[in-house]
Structure formats: C-alpha cells, structure tokens
Amino acid sequence: MVAAGVNRCIVRLLGLLGCCLVHQALARPDAAQADAAVQAFAIEHGIPAIHVTLLHGDKVILQRGYGAVGASEPAPGADAMFPLGSISKQFTAALILSLADAGKLRLDAAVSQYLPEWFARDPGLRVHHLLSHTSGLADFLWLKGYRPLANDAATPTAAFIALAAAAPRRFAPGTRWAYSNTNYKALALIAERVSGRSYDDALADLVLRPAAIDGVVSCHRLRPDQFVPGVSGDGKPTPLDPSAAAYVGDGGLCGSATALTAWVRRTLAPRTAATRRLTQPSVLTDGTQVPYSNGVSTREFLGRAMLWHGGNVDSHSTMIAYLPDDDMTVVLLTSKGLVWLTELMPALIGAARPARAPATAAPLSGQFEDGLFRYVVTSVGSKMRVKIDLIDTFEFVPAGGREYVAEKLPATFRIRLPADGSRDRFELDWGEVRSYARRVRK
Numbered sequence: 001m002v003a004a005g006v007n008r009c010i011v012r013l014l015g016l017l018g019c020c021l022v023h024q025a026l027a028r029p030d031a032a033q034a035d036a037a038v039q040a041f042a043i044e045h046g047i048p049a050i051h052v053t054l055l056h057g058d059k060v061i062l063q064r065g066y067g068a069v070g071a072s073e074p075a076p077g078a079d080a081m082f083p084l085g086s087i088s089k090q091f092t093a094a095l096i097l098s099l100a101d102a103g104k105l106r107l108d109a110a111v112s113q114y115l116p117e118w119f120a121r122d123p124g125l126r127v128h129h130l131l132s133h134t135s136g137l138a139d140f141l142w143l144k145g146y147r148p149l150a151n152d153a154a155t156p157t158a159a160f161i162a163l164a165a166a167a168p169r170r171f172a173p174g175t176r177w178a179y180s181n182t183n184y185k186a187l188a189l190i191a192e193r194v195s196g197r198s199y200d201d202a203l204a205d206l207v208l209r210p211a212a213i214d215g216v217v218s219c220h221r222l223r224p225d226q227f228v229p230g231v232s233g234d235g236k237p238t239p240l241d242p243s244a245a246a247y248v249g250d251g252g253l254c255g256s257a258t259a260l261t262a263w264v265r266r267t268l269a270p271r272t273a274a275t276r277r278l279t280q281p282s283v284l285t286d287g288t289q290v291p292y293s294n295g296v297s298t299r300e301f302l303g304r305a306m307l308w309h310g311g312n313v314d315s316h317s318t319m320i321a322y323l324p325d326d327d328m329t330v331v332l333l334t335s336k337g338l339v340w341l342t343e344l345m346p347a348l349i350g351a352a353r354p355a356r357a358p359a360t361a362a363p364l365s366g367q368f369e370d371g372l373f374r375y376v377v378t379s380v381g382s383k384m385r386v387k388i389d390l391i392d393t394f395e396f397v398p399a400g401g402r403e404y405v406a407e408k409l410p411a412t413f414r415i416r417l418p419a420d421g422s423r424d425r426f427e428l429d430w431g432e433v434r435s436y437a438r439r440v441r442k
Helices: 006-012 031-045 085-101 127-131 146-150 157-165 181-195 199-208 257-268 273-278 345-349
Strands: 049-056 059-067 216-218 253-255 307-313 316-323 328-334 357-359 366-369 374-380 383-388 392-401 403-406 413-416 425-430 433-439
Touching (some): 031 049, 031 345, 049 257, 085 257, 085 316, 146 157, 157 181, 199 216, 253 257, 316 345
Antiparallel strands (some): 216 253, 316 328, 366 433, 374 383, 403 413
16 A cells, blocks of 8 residues: 655645544445545645545445546546556456466465565465565665665566565564565466466456456556556655556556456455455464455454555555445545545545544553554653654554544544553554564664
C-alpha cells in the first residue's frame, strides 16, 4: 500500500471521523448519506476528482464521479482510467497463480530457481514468501539509489530488484511479515521469464481475458491524457515516474471503476475454491496467522470481514473492498496522492462512527520495529504518542479492551496489545494491512 512519496505528505492527512472505535452491527448503506460523506471527504482533502462505486449484491447503491477530470471537463465516469497503485499486486498474484496452475512454476520453489543472479544465496526464500510479504527482502522504494533509477525511462525491472537484493535482509523468510514492493517486482520478472512474454501481455492473456475484464492496462501504455491526472498531497500536479519498470508488478496498472467492480464481483465475491485460495491468510513458521496473502488483505475492519487492498502513488489513492457477509462491493478511485481512504469507508459500509472507550491495558513505551518501520512509543497519561519513522507522529487514544486508535485517523491506525499481557510487542493496523512490531533490545 505504501508507495514513493509517503514521507512527504502523510503528515498532511486529516481524518473526518470521530475519535475511537466501537463495533456495531452492519447496517445497509444509505445512498444519500454515502454521497454526502464522499463530497465532504473530497472537499476536506482537496481531491480534484473521485469516483465511487458501492454495490449491495448486484444492486447499485452509489455510482458517481465527483469533481472534474481537468479544466472545463466533467466529473470522471465509471469508465475513466485511474492509476491503481498497489491494487496492481492483486493482479500480479492472480498471474502467478495462473502460471502455477499451468505448471510453469511452483509456489514452493526457491526463488533462486527463477532469479539466480540475485538469490542464489537465499535457499530458504520461496515464491510463496514473495506473494505473502514474508520474504524479508528490503523495499526498493525506501532505499538510497531508487530515485535516479525511477527518473530514467530506460531503467529495466532488474535494476530495482538488484537494488533491493544488495540490501541486508530484514529477517529469515517465513518468520515475519513486512510489506515490500520488491516482492511483487520480483514476481513480475519471474512471470516474464517462465511465460516468455512481457508482464503486460502475460497478464492480459492469462488473467484479464479469461475473467472478461476490460479496462485494466499498464499506465505507461496510455498517453497522459488517457487517464485522470492527479496531484500530490500538497496539491501539486505530479506525473508518474518516467521509468515504467519502477511500477511493473507492484503498482503500475491503470483501471476504471467498471473494470474493478467486475474484478471484485468475478474473483473475490464467488465462494469458490479459487477465491478461497486467493484469499487464504498466510502462516508464519511459528504458527502466527497473517491476514494477507496473494495480493489480498483479509484483515477485518470495524468488526466486519473484508477482502481488500489499497493503492497509493504520488498522485492517486485507490481502494477496492468486498464484504462477504453482506455481499457488498466498494471501489474508490481518486486523483490525489496518499489520502487515507480508510477514513471514508465507515460511511460507505454503514458502520457506526468510532467512539472513545476506556482501555483495559496501560499504554506502552519504548522502541519497536516491524521489519519496515521503527516506532518510538511514549506514554502520555492514558494516551500513547507514537513516532513512526518515514511517516509521522500520532497520538493514540484508548479504544476499549487492549486497543488504541490514532486520534486524527481512527479508522486507519489501530494498535492492539497482546492478550497475554506482553509489553514487548504489538499489532498495528494501518490502512488495510497489519504489521507486527517487536521491542528493540539495546
């Protein structure tokens, strides 16, 4: 979900909803209330253009564009193309699974079998570790040397993988979970090597056409006027990086609300063996179940089961979600980078606004890390002040039980303290994914 530029503008993000979380039964979404919430959210965050699709079953609750695509142009329609960011990972995962079904690769095979020039010394690293973000590979987006590569249109995919492969491993494969765009960059190159085709062509032939999905394509195959232009968090026009390879596999697709709605209804909604495989949580070597695998987050939200993924690039923020218990589909496409769309979701799914509640566990303090971010946690009365490096500092307030939520972004950031009373670890929900932080021992 995190993409280049997050450290430049996340500090400017403000939540619209209340302070803390209580769980209530899911209500049927109200079209008028959802419409009003989207308009308020767009104004609050200065989003130039946004398109929202909300379905209950196959019934359209809300399908509307807001704002304008450009000067003197109308609001984006359902077929308007938006850069999808990390939602692209879901399509890459589907491509890898298709190639595995065709006998072109094995999910339990060593990555070195397909990418020997970088991973010959990583015999324990398997393809399924890449799919589930349990590889331990550093994220190339955060490494020194990324920007010159991204600024050069001639940079190949291999250069980004090489950059990350040269960095120290975060942990042994399968032992922890940490989001890394490198995982899906490597999967894209594996797909090209075993299929003998470009990533774009293999995706079209093996995933999009069989699912009858029209309206998903590499952004760099489109002219700039063929997708909705976007702005950065501070409102400046921000084009995509010149290097198409900077996005391949992990964040390079453009798509329309029509196409993404069809994708959700045809791949996530059906209760089939294929859907169960795509959405099966991964399991670490110590037995910990992680609610992410194959480009799909299965983390619950406000007490609801959800299958979802968000996407962020410097100029666009997106989200798709499916709520299986209520057969509800949500597609959000915007033209502003790094907006936490999680804060809009409660109004769309009919959830109660978060409300403050006393916690039963005292605040933490100390230094922690989750394999990607480092956290400095300070106890301030009943609150926790949490500095997340590369992102921002948040005030976390009690939300009942052993939970705390970010005061300004309560639907997005949530800390869960261990049920066994341990003070040496915590879980952090951020957006649609969940990290697992451990205390740093000096």
